[in-house]
Amino acid sequence: MKWKLLLLALLCLGYSGNAQKYFPKNDGVKASNNNYTALTNARIYVSPTQVIDKGTLLFHEGRVVGVGKRVDVPSNSEIIDLEGKSVYPSFIDVFSSFGVEQAKRNPTGGRTAQYEPSREGFYWNDHIMPENAAISNYKFDAKSAKDLRALGFGVVNSHIQDGIVRGTGVLLALNEEGNDSERILEDASGQYLSFDRSIAKAQSYPTSLMGSMALLRQMYHDAEWYNGGNVTTTDRSLEALIRNKNQVQFFAAGDNGHVLRADKIGDSFGIQYVILAGGQEYENIGDIKATMASLVVPLNFPEAFDVSNPYQANYVSLEDMRHWNHAPSNPGVLEKNDISFAFTLEGLKNSKDIHKNIRRAMQYGLSETRALEALTTEPARLLKKSEEIGTLDIGRYANFLITSGPIFEEETTLYENWVMGKRHVLADMNRKDIRGEYALSAGGKDFALSVTGTPASPKLEVKKGEEVLKSKITYENDWVLASFSDGSDSYRTTALVDKSTENLNGKMVLPDGSETRFTARKTGDFKAETKESDSKKGVPELLPLSYPNVGYGYLKLPEQEDILFKNATVWTGEAEGTLLNTDVLIKKGKITKIGSNLSAGGARVVDATGKHLTAGIIDEHTHIAGLAINEAGHNSSAEVKMTDVLDPEDIDIYRNLGGGVTSVQLLHGSANPIGGRSAIFKLKWGRSASEMIYTDMPKFIKFALGENVKQSNWQSFDRFPQTRMGVEQVFENYFQRAKEYQVLKDSGKPYRYDEEMEVLAEILRGERHISCHSYVQSEINMLMKLADRMDFKVNTFTHILEGYKVADKMAEHGVGGSTFSDWWAYKYEVKDAIPYNAAIMHSQGVTVAINSDDNEMSRRLNQEAGKTVKYGGLSEEEAWKTVTLNPAKLLHIDDRVGSIKVGKDADLVLWSDHPLSVYAVAETTYIEGVPYFDRSEDARLQQRMTEERSKLTEMMLDEKAGGADVRPPRQKQKRTFTCDSL
DSSP states (O other), X not given: OHHHHHHHXXXXXXXXHHTOOOSOOOSSSOOOOOXXXXXXXXXXXXXXXXXXXXXXXXXXXXXXXXXESSOOOOTTEEEEXXXXXXXXXXXXXXXXXXXXXXXXXXXXXXXXXXXXXXXXXXXXXXXXXXXXXXXXXXXXXXXXXXXXXXXXXXXXXXXXXXXXXXXXXXXXXXXXXXXXXXXXXXXXXXXXXXXXOOSSOOBOOOOSHHHHXXXXXXHHHHHHHHHTXXXXXXXXXXXXXXXXXXXXXXXXXXXXXXXXXXXXXXXXXXXXXXEEOOSOGGGGHHHHHXXXXXXXXXXXXXXXXXXXXXHHHTTSOHHHHHHHHHGGGHHHHHXXXXXXXXXXXXXXXXXXXXXXXXXXXXXXXXXXXXXXXXXXXXXXXHTTOTXXXXXXXXXXXXXXXXXXXXXXXXXXXXXXXXXXXXXXXSSOTTSOOOOEEEEEEEXXXXXXXXXXXXXXXXXXXXXXXXXXXXXXXXXXXXXXXXXXXXXXXXXXXXXXXXXTTOOEEEEEEOTTSOEEEEEEEEEEEOOOXXXXXXXXXXXOOOOOOOBSSSTTOBSSOOOOOOEEEEXXXXXXXXXXXXXXXXXXXXXXXXXXXXXXXXXXXXXXXXXXXXXXXXXXEEEXXXXXXXXXXXXXXSSXXXXXXXXXXXXXXXXXXXXXXXXXXXXXXXXXXXXXXXEEEOEEEEOOTTSOHHHHBOTTOOOEEEEEOXXXXXXXXXXXXXXXXXXXXXXXHHHHHHHHHHHHHHHHHHHTSOOOOOHHHXXXXXXXXXXXEEEEEEOOHHHHHHHHHHHHHHTOOOOEEEEOTTGGGSHHHHHHHTOEEEEOSSOOOXXXXXXXXXXXXXXXXXXXXXXXXXXXXXXXXXGGHHHHHHHXXXXXXXXXXXXXXXXXXXXXXXXXXXXXXXXXXXXXXXXXXXXXXXXXXXXXXXXXXXXXXXXXXXXXXXXXXXXHHHHHHHHHHHHHHHHHHTTOXXXXXXXXXXXXXXXXXX
16 A cells, blocks of 8 residues: 555655746735645546446646546545446547648639749748648637537647648647646647648649649658758758658548558658548458558438429439448448547538437447547547556546447437546536436426436427427426426416426426416336437348449459350451351360360350350550549659559549440640650559559550640739740750669769659660640640650650651551541541541551540440541451550550450450441440450349439438438539540
């Protein structure tokens, strides 16, 4: 016992010493309250996993100095008996904007662009602001603090929610007493980042998600270069970034796909971000878990749609309906997969919904312990403050809640929220609970009173016989004010609670205006109604997830098959030409045999009699499945990557499969002379973006010529170049710089790693290929001549509608042409286009492909290829090559795909008819032997979707009928992109 007393004395001495004031008091007698406070007989949650019944919590000077069943309470202690009540650590929000002045939107409007930074002495991009400190913009907001305390929060980590790099946060206690010298627990508590440019800054770059990602990568490279002592000037932004590198790095992703994108950037630079999630992580939980990131999870579960109007209900996407169904399960799924996470108020339309939504998440599988951890110990751990906040262990701040019962139960009252040992009363915990059943006689009539609700906010129902009367009640300081009326007669009462008998005694004003005394006798205790929403049978059915979790997703991903196609008309695309009544055997995703009367050898046999088997169509130029297309902030954006913004849930992937397309090149747009890097991928519907991208993907980049890059059709007059002559000078300048960069890099001297120059140097080394947006012959000639001067090759001219004028020169240069079959007259520079373009280029020895550049045309490229037979007389086999083998050659993947040849990938299409015919439909589309599209399965998918939509509609109607809030139907607009989309 002596050692316990000694330890307590030392603790007290230590905390008293820490609390000594070093500034004078000028308000009279100098005296301090050095008493202790002891909470006794409480159920104390020291942490979510350590609970003490009938325990004591002792604290002094804002810190816990004792906790347990047996705590030596000093004589100078205020003792508060909490018999029947619970004590919990108060909550922590790591992603807040409390008290911090937020950025205001820049008023600059119109089409005028700002390409240079607005600041001197800082990083070259205004959207990078690590020097910002929330502490500099902070002012305690008493009203907001009160609202947060009412929800159970005692500490928040607040920051400026603006920009790509947002600066440091400030960790604050929500203590209304005292001042900021006590409240501010850490004035630089983590650095915040996002993909979103600042609303307060007008600098154009970046204009896209991929631009933000590229900017972050370059920023980290620049910080490393700067930190190596290679710069003689001062960059206050990089100084701050380096200074903050050991802070917790919070990344505001806000979307399950963005979680993966943020983590990828972090991995590239050895940074493990704490990532703000989006609430859809249940969809790709395996990929989310693989990041090993801790998440900050919003609880903004969507309301059901009002689908009572069948016409309007049709506008609601199945994807949105599914998310409504599954969103509350997200925290439980994270827990089941052992992913660490904290909860945040961020994203909640009404912060008061947090407890309701936690209860809902618990219905869907979240444990009470994990829910409490997500509000206490996990945020403390993420902030590296577990020794100070998050639990009620000795030495921690005395931040705790006093409740009437289990913290998340609907009937529980939150009485008090103590912050740093300072008391904040939310509800009178000594107030008598008047809930129950009462009998009342007055004015010759008998009434039955039922008081429900919560102890702090009771509700009243009054019956006269079986008739329910209109009534209301208020309860303050043991006084009950109630009134009720049956329409004609009204009664008003004032009563005092008799704490011994539990009756209500008082006066009543009768309908005739006379007064009488009354007693409402308590006849029964309150019994909490077991709501269906709190019971297991009340949990809504979770419909199965699909891959991807949008319309036409698979309940089970299709699997690779060994298949023998029998008696097909086989379009080999090779020297053998088209073979009649031929068998093709595929095993383990590869074409293994082509011939007659082949043995299946265990493979599934497909009777292809009367059908046509071809290689899968390849679209050399598409913009489907991209979350962004143009990074238009600079005249060169070689640093951006389309692989960063590949969207595996784009329905056009599935639609393209239905048109026999198996591989595509997702190209950057044509906003700049030098665009971004391409993504070449297979349309593996249901797989992740990383699984779709070609292994050892050939390196490509988009260049552009013409109207778009000089911005004549955008009415912009701020960015160079403004003329076709200027376009040439951009190329000349950048390639000269790339040559000089390569020389410096090869010299062994220190050099700044420049992602943009690295890419251009790859072109000069022949490691990266150019696909160039082009129309007019003069510009086509210009780029070939410039390439000859700079000693590189142009791989492909895409669009190339005047290619027929310079086909011989193209052949001499060795450049291919990827064109439209018969598009023209959609802008001035295509006025000389002719439908014979493809055939004429082919006649001169140019490798010619037909591309789409259009999400709708890409589904019928087989018909587009057929037009080359009509316009120019290409043979059917050569016409077919324009959408198979030729684009494969242009993309340098013809050793893997593009024709039916032993050893190539089994990317095949079984057609119902001649593949160049308008009557042909793709019956089955295979990628590496996996049937990613099957027309019979498609019919089943549509039927299943109809049934699922009907079921979800009924569930939403039930939600509305049950009194839940619903939102109006909205149509989810899917944006489609072309070359000039911004």
